[in-house]
Amino acid sequence: MSQQKSESKREEFRRYLEGTGVLDALTKVLVGLYEEPDKPSDALDFVKHHLHGGPLESIDAEALKKENEELQQRNRELEEQVAQLQTALSKYESESTETVAS
Known part of the structure; x- marks a missing residue:
């Protein structure tokens, strides 16, 4: 029963991420990283930069x-x-x- 509740919460959270466009945005950024011919040394900065839509300003x-x-x-x-x-x-x-x- 606890496992079903946990699965239900995961599914609800997944639907939330899909509905708000988060999964699409992450997928696009990760595909872009995958297709990058010269992989960046800092993948996290790549993701941050591309999720933000431009250079991060301090x-x-x-x-x-x-x-x-x-x-x-x-x-x-x-x-x-x-x-x-x-x-x-x-x-x-x-x-x-x-x-x-x-």
Whole structure:
């Protein structure tokens, strides 16, 4: 019974991989590696490169964090500016309404 449950889970996982296109993508990459006339010295890098669809870029987490902080600061500044402009607009609108009423 435990073996049937395990087989069922494997089959369910296989269907999941097929349905999401993972098996097709892996198959294409592995076939490409097989057909490569000059086998790369690092097969894992070959697979990573071809699954990604291009050269892998190194992610500079610190630069992204800094950029995020700068953008958040700029967003706060712009929100403050919008609030000030809305206040000024309300002031001028109320003055305009008072002038027309007089």
